[in-house]
Every structure is written in C-alpha cells, then in structure tokens.
Amino acid sequence: MEKCGTIISYYEHIYNRKLTDWERKLIEDSFQKEVFKKKEIIFRSGDSNTRHYFVEKGLLRMYVIDTSGKEFNILFARENQWIGDLSTPATTAFFLDAIEKSVVYSISDENINLLTNNFSTFVRYIKKSYIFLQRRLVSILTNTAEENYEELARIHPELIQRLPQYHISSYLGVTPVFLSKILSKRARKKD
Amino acid sequence: MEKCGTIISYYEHIYNRKLTDWERKLIEDSFQKEVFKKKEIIFRSGDSNTRHYFVEKGLLRMYVIDTSGKEFNILFARENQWIGDLSTPATTAFFLDAIEKSVVYSISDENINLLTNNFSTFVRYIKKSYIFLQRRLVSILTNTAEENYEELARIHPELIQRLPQYHISSYLGVTPVFLSKILSKRARKKD
DNA sequence: TGTTTTTCTTAAACTTGTTTATTTTTTTCG
C-alpha cells in the first residue's frame, strides 16, 4: 500500500511524530525504491552524482580498491542504516555493492538538499570534515607509512615545516623512529 | 574594533555576501575569543560538552592517547580552519591542544545548533557517520588487527555471522591469511 | 546428491614497523 512505508516510519521515529500528508508526499517524490541482487555493483570509483541509500532489507558495503587491486571495506550498512559517499556530487573514490540481495530506498544529493534546505556553515564543516577523515582512513588502510609521508609532503609542505617530526609520525600512525628511518632512506634516494 | 572580525569575514566569504547587523550580533553573542599558549591543553579525554574552535592564528591538534600512553594525531587545524570533536556534547575520547600559541574563536555545540536551527535527518546522518568513521580511524591507529577483531566480535557479533571472513579482514585492514592466523590463535586460547 | 566453485587454513620466507637504548643535533631560555 504505502509507497515508502519503511522510510516514512524511519522519519517518524527520528522526529517522534506522525508526518503530515505534505511531508509524506515530499518523501515519496524524493526517494526511489530499488532492489539489488547479491554482488551487484551499485556505484563504482569514478562515478559522479552518486546517490545515498537507506537499507530496508539486506546488507551493503562501501569499499576502496588500492593500486595493487586490493579491496578495503570502509563501511557496511544493514537494515535501517544509511550508506553513501558524502563527497557526492563530486566523483567518488569508492565502490558500493550488495553483499546480500538488498531492498533499499535511494535519494539524490539534490533531493537531500531540498529536504534539508538549510545547508549552513556548520553543516559544510561536518561534511568537509567527514570527507577529509574518510580520505585519511583510506590512506592509512591502503598505503604504507612511506607513501603517506610523500603525500603529506606533496599536499601540505608547509605543515612539514611547521610540525616537529614526532607530530608527523604520530599523524601517520608510526613511531618517530620509523619516520626517521623513512626520511634517511628518502634523503639517500635524492642523491 | 570588530569583536569577531575574522569569523564574520569567514561567514561572509562562505555565504558570498555581507551579513546583516542582526546576523553579526548573533555571531558576536555565540562565539568567544580565546588565546592558548604553546602546549596548552584545550580539552582532554573524558571532558563532555567540548566546544568547536575556529583558528584565527596558530596551530592546534586533536589527538588520542592509547592504553600504552602513545599519542596519535587525528587532525590539525591552522589559520581559517575548524577543529573540534563532533561527538560533543557527549564525552570526548580526544585531547585538543595548541602546538603554537594560538588565537581562536570558540562556540558551544548548543550555540552551533541555534545558528543552524535546522538539524534534520540528513545532518544527523552526516554527524553520526563522521563520529563512526572517527572511531574507526582511532581503532586502526591505536589497536592491532587482533584487538580490532575482538572489538568487532564483541560489538557486532551478528556481522561476524553474516559476513564472509575475507570481508571482515578487509574491514580490519589486513589480509584474509592474517585474519585466519588470528582466529586459529584465538581458538587455541579458548581451550 | 554429487560436482563445481568459493572460502578458509596452514606454512615458510619476506617486509613493514616497534622497542629500547645511546649518541648527535637543534632549540630554548636564563
């Protein structure tokens, strides 16, 4: 009967009240019900304008594939959980697929913005922070400490200047001793 | 002259227009200018109701200390960047301190909410996702893969049931082979 | 049910990163 039953229940649960007819209409117009079979890929690295997904039934995963082809899962979503790349509408670095056959409600970033309609500074701050952190987690999962140092030096050379070495090693997730090893190796290379 | 000059400029830059007197007033009432000296601790693990900080001048870092006392930096903020624990007002697991003498504008979470006043479902989703990811990054930085497995098994036993082992290893950031080693060791222990 | 495919285990040699301790270099500050 209900076109978006699960998602309306979800919103009513969050807001702790019944939604108005107008609100239900807005939701029904914004979301799209989709079914994915096991192993079906929902979006892939390089896609832009990826959608956000709310799982009614099943199990999804978001993951990244490193240069050597190895996969690293970033996030799972099961019943009543959200998943998607908050970088959207920008190009995504992630893959999203279904681990089990899944029934979901999807929404475009545009429609999310319409529903939310007050994207103030603070929300930008959260979104940016999230995207930054996500990139950082991916780096740590997929690269060696040496590669992460190279990237940091390339993108934020000024930080390398301003920070004592032990703060950099801590940021990279290694000991100061090991960073020192990396640096002496790097210095030897540049001869 | 201006009480919150830098932060007002920041908002005007973001919104790409001059702020109204009313808006300036709102900002001046919400933010508080603070100065921290080098190595001064701004908040520490266990504190609740931590504030958000916008750096006018200087360099801050947010970090975590693991059980063995080792520090891992999670985030730096220099001029015109935000830093803070989005988990607030809940108890924080982080420390925030000044690497250099710093001048900042701070705001409580409550005042942020007043300024933003439309905390809809999607914003909750971002905030929750962020907090989740942050926790995950901290785990990967501070724990061994074995400890991360134990935690996953404790908190989400149902996921361990539903996921093939190679998806779990990928989530933990290790190879399937190494996870298998961890598990056989674990099984031997439980005799 | 049995066959095919997928997933898991084990082993051995290897690489990445840690620990502890000592020495050298750089920075801070009276």
Add this chain to the structure above:
DNA sequence: CGAAAAAAATAAACAAGTTTAAGAAAAACA
C-alpha cells in the same frame, strides 16, 4: 652566549602483517 632541555638519528633485536602457494572445508547449485 652557554647550559640545559627537547628533538632527531642510528643500531639491533623483535613483533606484526604480507605474499605465494597448496590443500581442506564449506557453500552453491544443477
């Protein structure tokens, strides 16, 4: 400036995690 403190480099023994490859177990499905 010179002494003291903080930060960085080096070495050696060790622990955590990877790679490749082969066999065993479990799941899928015709």
